[in-house]
Amino acid sequence: MRVEAREAIVIGAGGHGKVIVSLLQELGLRVTMVLDDDPAKWGGKILSIPVKGPVSEFIWKHDTVAIIGIGDNRTRVKVAEANRGTRWITAVHPFSWIHPSVIIGEGSVVFAGSVIQPDTIIGKHCIINTGVTIDHDCRIDDGAHIAPGCHLSGGVSVGPGSFLGVGVSVIPCCTIGRNAIVGAGACVIGDIPEGTTAVGIPAKAITKA
Known part of the structure; x- marks a missing residue:
């Protein structure tokens, strides 16, 4: 378990924020509040935790750790950059399996049922979602999101800000470029260039940078 604090703040009052709250509670943390910049969400609750905002007004007032519960990669990274002084967790x-050699950056999250094999590196503010398997010697760069049920073979590289949709599979040693999108259920058998959207079996580009 990589959480040492007793209390935490979650940024993001959407669906991903909800599962982050649930995870932190599972780890025994007291989530004190959920922050969001959408005034329509202020005063509401997520899993009984009050929603407040804007983020900039509250994040500096509380000497506690935080994590970003926003599924959209660009928004999550933007929030992280805007709040660089924050102590990210x-x-x-607890129901995932991570080899001791794996490195996971600050602000990243690994959900239940995931397996990460030896010498893999996970960057900052990444999402390794439910039931993902990542084999040996992979690299997942900052701000990437690996959606539920994805399976990455050994030696795969996923660039910063990239998104792999539900159930994507990737054969060994493929490189998925920065800010690429791979659609749900695709099978990646070759490199995906930066900024490309690819779908299908095998995955083929439908848009290019």
Whole structure:
């Protein structure tokens, strides 16, 4: 378990924020509040935790750790950059399996049922979602999101800000470029260039940078 604090703040009052709250509670943390910049969400609750905002007004007033519960990669990275002085935590679900050699950056989260094999590196503010398997010697760069049920073979590289949709599979040693998108259920058998959207079996580009 990579969480050492007793209390935490979650940024983001959407669906991903909800599962982050649930994970932190599973780890024994007291989530004191959920922050969001959408005034329509202020005064509401997520899993009984009050939603407040804007983020900039509250994040500096509380000497506690935080994690970003926003699924959209660009928004999550933007929030992280805007709040660089924040103490970000890394949260790993107790029902995941992570080899001791794996490196996971600050602000990243690993959900239940995920397996990460030896010598893999996970960057900052990444999402390794439910039931993902990542084999040996992979690299997942900052701000990437690996959606539920994805399976990455050994030696795969996923660039910063990239998104792999539900159920994507990737054969060994493929490189998925920065800010690429791979659609749900695709099978990646070759490199995906930066900024490309690819779908299908095998995955083929439908848009290019």
